Amino acid sequence: MSKVKSMHGMTKVRGCSHLSLGNFCKLFPKLPTWADDFGIKAECEAEEVAAVLGGPGGIMHDANSDSPDSGIPAAYTFFAQFIDHDITLDAASKLHGPELTNQQVDHLPNLRSASLDMDCVYGFGPEANPFLYDQSQAGRLLVGNKDNKNDVPRNKEGRALIGDPRNDENIFVSQMQLMFLRFHNRRMVGRSFEEAQEDVRYHYQWIVWYDFLKRVCDPKIYDYVQTEIKNHSYPKCTITDKCGRLCMPVEFSVAAYRFGHTMVRSVYPANCDYPVIDLFDERFGTLGFSTVPPKLTVDWRFLLDVEPCQDYVKSKAIDHILADELIRLPNPIVGQFASENDRSLAFRNLLRSYVLGLASGQSVAKALKDKGYPLDVNPDLKFDDIPGWLCLEKKQREKLEKHTPLFFYLMREGGVLGEGERLGPVASAILLEVFGAMLLHCKDSILKKPKWKPDPCVAVNKELTLADIARYVNKDC
Numbered sequence: 001m002s003k004v005k006s007m008h009g010m011t012k013v014r015g016c017s018h019l020s021l022g023n024f025c026k027l028f029p030k031l032p033t034w035a036d037d038f039g040i041k042a043e044c045e046a047e048e049v050a051a052v053l054g055g056p057g058g059i060m061h062d063a064n065s066d067s068p069d070s071g072i073p074a075a076y077t078f079f080a081q082f083i084d085h086d087i088t089l090d091a092a093s094k095l096h097g098p099e100l101t102n103q104q105v106d107h108l109p110n111l112r113s114a115s116l117d118m119d120c121v122y123g124f125g126p127e128a129n130p131f132l133y134d135q136s137q138a139g140r141l142l143v144g145n146k147d148n149k150n151d152v153p154r155n156k157e158g159r160a161l162i163g164d165p166r167n168d169e170n171i172f173v174s175q176m177q178l179m180f181l182r183f184h185n186r187r188m189v190g191r192s193f194e195e196a197q198e199d200v201r202y203h204y205q206w207i208v209w210y211d212f213l214k215r216v217c218d219p220k221i222y223d224y225v226q227t228e229i230k231n232h233s234y235p236k237c238t239i240t241d242k243c244g245r246l247c248m249p250v251e252f253s254v255a256a257y258r259f260g261h262t263m264v265r266s267v268y269p270a271n272c273d274y275p276v277i278d279l280f281d282e283r284f285g286t287l288g289f290s291t292v293p294p295k296l297t298v299d300w301r302f303l304l305d306v307e308p309c310q311d312y313v314k315s316k317a318i319d320h321i322l323a324d325e326l327i328r329l330p331n332p333i334v335g336q337f338a339s340e341n342d343r344s345l346a347f348r349n350l351l352r353s354y355v356l357g358l359a360s361g362q363s364v365a366k367a368l369k370d371k372g373y374p375l376d377v378n379p380d381l382k383f384d385d386i387p388g389w390l391c392l393e394k395k396q397r398e399k400l401e402k403h404t405p406l407f408f409y410l411m412r413e414g415g416v417l418g419e420g421e422r423l424g425p426v427a428s429a430i431l432l433e434v435f436g437a438m439l440l441h442c443k444d445s446i447l448k449k450p451k452w453k454p455d456p457c458v459a460v461n462k463e464l465t466l467a468d469i470a471r472y473v474n475k476d477c
């Protein structure tokens with residue numbers, strides 16, 4: 001039986017032992033908020049703007065599936081969501097309410113550690129969260145349940161027994177969780193729990209930094225950041241609280257890193273027998289937080305470049321429009337009494353941005369430029385080309401173009417400057433700033449262990465990618 005050495009799963013076992021749960025914060029606390037710039041006097045005015053842009057039938061609603069595909073394999077959407085659930089969880093701020101002050105934002109708890117430590121898989125470790133672990137084989141994570149051995153473990157009510165409940169919010173992210181549970185179990189062979197966990201964490205961090213971020217970020221910004229890291233002049237902003245703990249910037253969690261919402265499709269293939277299912281499919285009762293029926297067990301070959309001659313679906317373009325499925329979120333996610341607007345993820349993102357006091361896209365672009373990022377502070381985001389834009393009242397249009405809500409700005413930047421294939425420079429800078437800080441702040445991460453390299457038995461094509469993990473776990477465990 002392999003031995004779990006640490007005394008407290010919350011510290012040693014997860015790696016980055018100096019990091020614990022922290023709070024939210026702002027990258028640029030001195031900037032005026034979007035609401036200040038826009039002249040918002042009351043919450044209802046912010047709601048009105050959020051509804052025009054993000055409500056059902058609004059500018060961000062892809063009602064007719066007009067958003068083209070990107071070249072990014074669709075599985076990365078759920079990998080991106082999986083990462084989100086590893087690093088950020090705001091369960092305290094209210095969607096409807098007045099704008100919070102900077103001090104209130106700084107006191108808002110982030111219920112995930114701002115660290116790529118996979119707490120969504122390991123929880124706080126076998127001592128603190130033993131229900132995640134197989135009691136008969138120390139160090140292995142539980143996999144499967146009575147209805148489907150290819151699903152995450154579940155209790156009698158069907159609720160997933162996993163490190164972060166949101167990794168059961170749709171069947172694809174749930175199956176992504178399963179992929180990493182299995183990856184850990186397979187890496188347990190010949191290793192102690194701590195060794196396996198470290199090995200899994202490093203492979204995961206490698207994919208985040210060298211595969212995922214390279215795919216989704218502007219190459220000029222990505223290369224700039226790699227050079228700045230080599231020059232030891234990175235990160236550019238202070239992302240720590242008074243106690244030296246990393247905090248989670250709201251510019252990232254409420255705007256830039258929500259870019260994955262634009263990549264979501266309304267329909268996906270599950271496997272060969274079910275090539276077209278809705279993201280939330282009433283026919284199978286898979287409306288979120290539910291058992292994955294065995295017949296819908298996801299075959300990643302249809303969403304990822306696992307095999308050379310297998311066609312797979314791609315993510316939707318990174319642009320300003322969100323799939324219909326996200327504009328009409330089902331009850332298990334938003335509750336049965338949610339209003340039409342509150343069911344729309346675009347609306348929620350915009351209203352949450354107001355409540356948390358985010359600055360406008362233009363202000364954040366300028367602040368990043370001042371930090372040294374090579375980007376244009378006044379790009380042409382071609383607002384007039386947006387379907388429905390010219391139908392907005394002229395005065396409102398002019399104000400929105402001058403003071404654009406950050407989330408909308410960043411997604412439009414992706415659609416225009418990144419041509420839907422990747423994020424624009426401002427969103428890329430925010431992502432790299434925060435991911436870079438998370439990896440550099442941690443004494444025990446791939447950026448601090450330059451000698452560590454992915455196992456060639458996992459990374460069969462030399463460059464480790466997400467497809468390697470899918471291939472590797474497919475073999476057994």
Ligand code: HEM
Binds near residue numbers: 089091260349
């Ligand atoms: C696949 C379908 C997805 C659904 C249904 C979904 C749904 C949600 C919902 C309901 C929220 C809370 C919104 C609020 O009230 O403010 C949220 C937050 C968030 N989502 Fe998603 N999401 C999805 C995919 C993604 C992806 C792919 C990413 C990343 C690239 C992502 C990143 C985030 C982030 C960063 C938050 C804020 C988390 C926090 O700090 O609490 N989501 N999402």
